[in-house]
Amino acid sequence: MSSHYPLAENLFSDEVHSEPIRAGFGRGLKLAGEQDERVVALCADLTESVQMHLFKEAFPNRYIEVGVAEQNLVTVASGMARAGKIPFTASYAAFSPGRNWEQIKTTAALNDMPVKVVGGHAGLYTGPDGATHQMLEDIAIMRTMPNMIVVVPGDSVEAEKATLAIAKNGKPTYLRVARDKTPIFSSADSPFEIGKAYVLREGKDVTLCGTGTMTYELLVAAEELKKHSIDAEVVHVPTVKPLDTETIQASAHKTGRVITAEEGQIAGGLGGAIAEHLSEHIPVPIKRLGVEDRYGESGAPREVLEHFGLDGKHLAEKIREFVKRVPQYKKGY
């Protein structure tokens, strides 16, 4: 394990503590509101669902309900930012940024306004609601937008820190959060800084880069791989943009093989971002794991995850196969 990143205890037992990532956002938003009175919150008819109720109760005067109108949600926020506020907007990721991408681009990103777009219920963990609500393309569509910062916290503890950090960054920012309970691998003392990736576990045979909920699954996979004498390095990438290319490239250089994992489309997402960078700098073999050009479907969250092979056990199998088949990149070949 890495000495720089204090992980939670009992990570691989049944006693691992779980909580929805969105709960961390809700707490963080309230704290951000306490720290800075410029923080305002706008919601599109999903207040409790996206955990904005804590902020609403604490600061009713700075909470704005806009109704089921995601285009208006972000453009009103852009106006509020022009008038000096730090607006957090929240809906389900399928609708914001799913429906209002152009408005975000023109009035927040190109306009360079510190509008925060919080996409709730993102990814496969939105299980039973089905494909319409399982937003899988958000990382890709937000990452291609100049000026936009893209943050995908790995658990609720990190989500709280990330929310506080993006309240202060002065930039248009996308924060992706999930609905269902997921294990908490970070701790109160774990670092979080926008633009930084963290080596959670050191290894020499392969680098496993994960974002969001996939980081925990990769930690589980790494434990499994140990039994097969594969020493995996796990890198947590909570900021997809700007990408911490230094940390990722250093790890790739060390292990000579890279796997990426994300709860979304591999095209253009975290896997896309890492492949783009590494292919231009170090010809290391890469395998991207995630959803491959298809939509999700209804099912219990873990069931859906398993069907897509994105739980720790299935990930470990895919990683073993990759490691067996693909030789490590050696400096100079």
Added chain:
Amino acid sequence: MSGNLTLRQLEDKANVLRKDIIAMLEEAGSGHSAGPLGLADLVTTLYFDIMKLDPKNPEWNERDYFFLSNGHCAPVQYAAMAEAGYFSKDELMTLRKWGSRLQGHPERTKLLGLENTSGPLGSGLSQASGVAYVLQHIDNHMHRFVYCITGDGELDEGNIWEAAMFASKYKLSQLIVFVDRNNIQIDGNTEDVMPLEDLAGKWRSFGWHVQEIDGHNIESIQDAVGMAKAIENRPSVIITHTIPGKGVDFMEYDYHWHGMPPNHEQAKEALKELRTLRGKIRSEHE
């Protein structure tokens, strides 16, 4: 800027803006003619009579806000800003050229004095509503107003009606919106492309205070704004009837001029017409 010009002086300024618009568009070789010419009287009245602004201190915290929601009409805003002293008039000739602060559609980060980046339609009204909400419900700046111009074709956008509901719900009485009712959009007349009537009835049913005026009558504009400021508990919309291409005979009423600039010969003809006030001044030599 508010207040000291006579009606005649304001009319003259509007004519100056029209001439600048023609010259800019000819030099640029692309851009929209009809809308900016049609808006010259309204934008002149806003910039030189109604709005509280300081061109030397564009971010002045006591200013009124102006949102051009139909960003393609930028030439009229640029012309007004140059005339008001935000930047030199020479710069108008850089419109749409590489390195210019005067982008084809306005970009806030490029030019100080703009409140928004716009072009994609339907968002300016929401942004204006966001500012009005802050002034009225959070910062308690009750003496400042937010002005917004939208096109009429722009009202096809759903985003507009989302904003209309929002502004009404929150009783944004410091928000004053002008719909540039010139009846044209790119594909033709608005009532053929996507009918808007009963337009006043639509806004009224959304809870807005509605007025309809002749957008080329400066006194009507002044009066309507005075009324809008007096209205409490409701946002105001002023349906401003304008003639697209106003002031240039061969452009007026013709939707083909929506998205087209004049060529050299056309610009010469247009400028002559504007200089001579349609032949009323006979000393013109050309």
